[in-house]
Amino acid sequence: MTTPADPLLPGSHTITIGGIPQRYHVAGTGPAVCLVHSGGPGLSWEYLRMPDLEQHLTLVYLEPIGTGESGRLPHPDDYRIDAYARFVHGVVEHLNAPATFLLGHSHGGFVAQRYVLTHPTALTGLILYATSPRTGEQFWAEALANLDRLPERHPGRAEVAGIRETFQRTLSATDDETGTEGLRAILPAYFADYWSHESELAPMRAGLRVWTDPMRAAGPPFDVRDELTTVTTPTLIVSGAHDFICAPHWGEMLHEAIPHSRYTLFKDSGHLAHIEEPAAFTSAIATFTQDVTLGELSR
Incomplete structure (x- = not known):
């Protein structure tokens, strides 16, 4: 693993983990560090930029x-949840921060769950944002029905x-251009009311960009429900009431399974509460991280 002089210097950094470049971007000056893992898989990270939260963390x-x-893996099937978690751990070790949180959004939430289950003492706190403890037939059937x-x-x-048809075509896209065009076309579905903010969201x-190799990864459905009761890391679970793909009951399932967890529902959001209700979202995350740091929500 290569290391720059200051791993938390604001700006862009590239390190090498297992011979593969890992790119990350540092913003904000808060006392605690929070890694942010975007969704997809295969989605560009910029949509998850949270400027208001950068004032706190x-x-x-x-x-x-x-x-x-970031680097590419040899084959699409290599993009497994445990592979993403391995790269997260490489960054956690590289940063070596005294207080480290991990926020995983959507598919990034799957990665975050796998990470905390594999490294149960590595994090100060965990934030599971618009995600689920499982995928599989029921998960996808519900998303399509929504x-x-x-x-x-x-x-x-x-x-x-x-x-619906565009969503299904996008999931099976085999080239980056088709995947990107498809995601841009279905983006309104991810909001409670996209058209109320269409001009500012344009x-x-x-x-938005999509890289389709990660999307094409084969493997069994994600399901860690039976493992989550072992999580001892303080956890915040965040859901949007109008989220078509990770509906609130998946967040509630996470909350019921994970000890020492806190659940927040954003009633005017879909899959992207940090954009739809930025002030409330920022307050929820900042309050949680402060409470954990002060020991008011402990292991």
Whole structure:
């Protein structure tokens, strides 16, 4: 592993883990460090930028392997949850911070769960944001059913009619351009009401990128429900009430399984509460990390 002189210097850094470049970006000057793992898999990290939270924490945004300036693995099937967790651990060890939190969004939440189960004492706290303890047939059937209901929630919005089909095509995309175009097309489904903020969200939508090799990884469904009761790390679980893919009951399932956990539901958000309700989201994360640091939510 290569090491720059100051691993937490604001800006972009590249280290090498197991011969593979790992890119990360540091922003903020808070006393505690929080690694941020974006979703996808294969999605560019920039959509998860949280400027308000950077006023409270030093955020370390990872570019997951297979995306952006981070390295590529030899075969799509190599992009397994445990592989992502291994790279997270390489960054945690490299930073060597006295207080380290990990925030995983969506697929990044799967990675965060696997990480804390593999390294139960490595983190000060865990934040599971818009994620689930399992995938599989029921998970995907529910997500598709929620997409089928979009026209009822957004009457008069013609573009929602084909989102289910576009979503399924995007999941099976085999080239980056098709995956990127598909994600941009289905983005409104990830919000409680995209069109209320369409003009301000347009730049983010245009900047989204997808790398399809990580999306094509084969493997069994994710399911750690039976393991979560062993988690001793203080944990915050965050859900959006209108999240079509990681609906609130998956967050509630996480909360019920993980001891020492706290659950927050954002009633006016979908999958992206940090964009839809930024002040409330920032307050929830900042309060949790402060409480953990002060020992008010302990192991």
